[in-house]
Amino acid sequence: MTDNPFAHPSTLPFQYPPFDRIRDEDYLPAFAAGMREQLREVEAIAHNPSPATFANTIVALERAGRLLERVETTFSNLNACNTDPQMQQIDTEMAPKLAAQRDAIHLDPALWARVATLYRERDALHLDAESLQLLTRYHTIFVRAGAQLSAEQKARLRDLNQQISSLTTRFKQNVLKATADGAVVVDSLSDLEGLSAEQIGAAAQAAKARGLEGKWLITLQNTTNQPVLAQLGNRALRERIYRASITRASAGATNNTVVIAQLVRLRAERAALLGYGTHAAYELEDESAGTPQAVREMIAQVAPAALARAKAEAADIQQLIDAQAAGAGTAPFTLQPWDWSFYADQVRKARYDFDQASVAPYFELDHVLKDGVFYAAQQLYGLSFRERTDLPVYHADVRVFEVFDASERPLALFLADYFARDNKQGGAWMTSYVEQSRLLEQRPVVANHLNIPKPAPGQPVLLTFDEVTTMFHEFGHALHGMLSNVHYPLLSGTHVPRDFVEYPSQYNEMWAREPQVVAHYARHYQSGAAMPPELLAKVLAAQRFNQGYATTEYLEAALLDQAWHQIGVGAAPTAAEVPAFEAAALKASGLDYPPVPPRYHSTYFAHIFEGGYSAGYYAYLWSEVLARDTGEWFRTHGGLTRDNGEYLRTQVLARGRSDDPQALFRSFYGRAPEIAPLLEYRGLAGTSGG
Numbered sequence: 001m002t003d004n005p006f007a008h009p010s011t012l013p014f015q016y017p018p019f020d021r022i023r024d025e026d027y028l029p030a031f032a033a034g035m036r037e038q039l040r041e042v043e044a045i046a047h048n049p050s051p052a053t054f055a056n057t058i059v060a061l062e063r064a065g066r067l068l069e070r071v072e073t074t075f076s077n078l079n080a081c082n083t084d085p086q087m088q089q090i091d092t093e094m095a096p097k098l099a100a101q102r103d104a105i106h107l108d109p110a111l112w113a114r115v116a117t118l119y120r121e122r123d124a125l126h127l128d129a130e131s132l133q134l135l136t137r138y139h140t141i142f143v144r145a146g147a148q149l150s151a152e153q154k155a156r157l158r159d160l161n162q163q164i165s166s167l168t169t170r171f172k173q174n175v176l177k178a179t180a181d182g183a184v185v186v187d188s189l190s191d192l193e194g195l196s197a198e199q200i201g202a203a204a205q206a207a208k209a210r211g212l213e214g215k216w217l218i219t220l221q222n223t224t225n226q227p228v229l230a231q232l233g234n235r236a237l238r239e240r241i242y243r244a245s246i247t248r249a250s251a252g253a254t255n256n257t258v259v260i261a262q263l264v265r266l267r268a269e270r271a272a273l274l275g276y277g278t279h280a281a282y283e284l285e286d287e288s289a290g291t292p293q294a295v296r297e298m299i300a301q302v303a304p305a306a307l308a309r310a311k312a313e314a315a316d317i318q319q320l321i322d323a324q325a326a327g328a329g330t331a332p333f334t335l336q337p338w339d340w341s342f343y344a345d346q347v348r349k350a351r352y353d354f355d356q357a358s359v360a361p362y363f364e365l366d367h368v369l370k371d372g373v374f375y376a377a378q379q380l381y382g383l384s385f386r387e388r389t390d391l392p393v394y395h396a397d398v399r400v401f402e403v404f405d406a407s408e409r410p411l412a413l414f415l416a417d418y419f420a421r422d423n424k425q426g427g428a429w430m431t432s433y434v435e436q437s438r439l440l441e442q443r444p445v446v447a448n449h450l451n452i453p454k455p456a457p458g459q460p461v462l463l464t465f466d467e468v469t470t471m472f473h474e475f476g477h478a479l480h481g482m483l484s485n486v487h488y489p490l491l492s493g494t495h496v497p498r499d500f501v502e503y504p505s506q507y508n509e510m511w512a513r514e515p516q517v518v519a520h521y522a523r524h525y526q527s528g529a530a531m532p533p534e535l536l537a538k539v540l541a542a543q544r545f546n547q548g549y550a551t552t553e554y555l556e557a558a559l560l561d562q563a564w565h566q567i568g569v570g571a572a573p574t575a576a577e578v579p580a581f582e583a584a585a586l587k588a589s590g591l592d593y594p595p596v597p598p599r600y601h602s603t604y605f606a607h608i609f610e611g612g613y614s615a616g617y618y619a620y621l622w623s624e625v626l627a628r629d630t631g632e633w634f635r636t637h638g639g640l641t642r643d644n645g646e647y648l649r650t651q652v653l654a655r656g657r658s659d660d661p662q663a664l665f666r667s668f669y670g671r672a673p674e675i676a677p678l679l680e681y682r683g684l685a686g687t688s689g690g
């Protein structure tokens with residue numbers, strides 16, 4: 001271990017990982033040494049002859065396991081954004097071992113006795129508020145992990161956790177492979193009519209990279225609807241891409257129906273063992289929502305307006321299809337899911353009178369990042385950013401920025417990893433390499449990952465407004481990590497409930513469309529000219545367009561997630577019954593509307609079957625209620641100002657989970673959240689139900 005890059009804390013600034021020294025061969029020995037070290041430390045805490053104190057038990061647990069933390073964090077981050085077959089093999093091998101290690105700690109009776117004693121006597125400990133919150137979290141985590149079960153039940157729980165962990169790893173690897181394999185090969189350039197020269201170049205490049213020189217490859221994004229469908233005029237190709245998308249991981253070597261059937265049954269069984277009727281009841285108890293009932297009620301508040309709007313949007317589209325067919329003397333057809341984006345885009349053009357090609361030159365990546373994303377953070381929180389080219393990176397596309405406070409104090413490092421790669425998970429996300437903690441004297445190192453198609457060499461990176469919004473969204477998560485100012489690592493930054501964690505990110509999205517911010521970043525990449533005000537007004541007005549579709553596809557996925565996890569052990573389907581179960585769940589949701597498929601079908605719904613969002617996909621909407629309410633607060637308090645930013649920072653963004661997050665929101669806002677600003681933001685207000 002002596003020359004293993006994980007053996008000691010990194011000596012680079014901010015304990016930034018020494019990416020240039022890390023080889024795949026380093027992971028397994030570091031995991032093994034880290035697990036041994038953590039077990040030794042925890043053992044010493046559990047069997048300390050001195051009576052339990054907050055310092056010798058809870059704080060000691062916070063300090064334990066640093067080597068494991070270093071290797072596990074860096075490995076899981078890189079395995080998500082820059083994986084290779086050997087890393088996937090390591091992931092498969094380690095997942096059940098790490099699950100077992102967590103169980104060994106949480107199910108240790110001697111350790112639990114100390115945590116339970118401290119929690120029982122908490123009033124006499126005279127802890128400060130953050131320390132009391134930490135003790136409460138430890139108690140909750142141990143109880144939820146099964147600390148109170150009998151020895152026999154604990155053995156069964158260990159077994160279940162390992163099986164579940166292996167299955168989630170398999171699900172993830174199946175999706176990654178099936179998504180790459182699902183890429184659609186196009187033989188004829190004429191079929192690509194509608195794509196820009198840059199996109200065609202990228203498709204040729206992608207084909208070449210797979211040894212298909214002279215052809216074009218349309219790679220799949222992780223959602224059901226593929227963004228490229230908005231542009232492709234060839235209806236048969238659109239259908240081919242759509243079908244490639246929805247059949248992913250549903251048959252053959254990457255068949256996830258087998259994984260899903262086992263996973264939902266095991267999760268239900270585990271919930272029963274822990275005393276809950278369903279996995280959803282278990283998961284939601286530790287969220288802001290609290291119960292499946294609360295989730296259903298929140299969704300029910302939005303669903304009728306969303307579906308009514310989607311149907312109105314579909315009627316507009318059908319009208320356009322019919323008119324075009326009549327004009328061309330061809331047979332009209334009924335709107336299908338693979339037609340929606342293509343015609344919606346034309347309705348959008350007609351209604352708002354602009355197209356993507358006319359706005360893209362104003363959304364160049366570097367302008368958006370520095371003059372938009374960073375600019376808003378500077379206006380609000382006084383942050384400044386300096387690119388560092390002296391630090392090693394794991395891929396040439398990654399950029400590193402040092403972040404400074406208003407007083408020029410170094411605050412954090414920010415990694416920007418924006419381009420799509422075959423060995424990168426789909427979607428966009430934020431992650432931490434080092435988490436802020438005063439106890440551990442750590443300052444944050446955080447990363448944002450997107451999947452922007454990389455243009456051919458020499459071409460500018462021109463974004464859609466959706467991609468611009470995603471950059472602001474992920475940077476909102478990054479700010480939550482970077483502005484964290486707490487003592488204990490467990491309560492740091494984004495360690496908040498899932499239905500709260502999307503609040504800072506969704507809140508930050510709104511700055512992408514704030515006139516002062518957008519005027520600053522939306523500049524032509526060649527001439528530097530500002531976007532013409534009338535074009536900008538159209539782009540912003542168009543943001544409410546198609547929200548019926550967007551909200552409905554999301555709610556369908558959220559309800560599908562609840563359906564999979566609101567079942568008892570006996571109700572879990574077999575692998576062969578998975579498609580029928582999904583269809584029945586959609587039907588029962590009342591949102592089953594064929595032109596608008598769920599944002600994810602089950603076999604590639606990574607959030608709920610491998611990510612941390614099982615029974616929690618509703619969380620985006622729950623968080624968005626807080627985010628839009630916060631937008632309303634800024635609107636009525638003078639908008640983009642340092643004072644306003646500072647207030648949100650001290651009340652929410654710096655606080656992590658040092659207090660109950662719902663309480664943080666209430667103290668920021670002065671009342672409980674309301675849903676009206678969300679409906680307004682999505683343009684669903686005033687849409688009648690039914």
Ligand SMILES: [Zn+2]
Nearest residue numbers: 473477502505
């Ligand atoms: Zn997010």
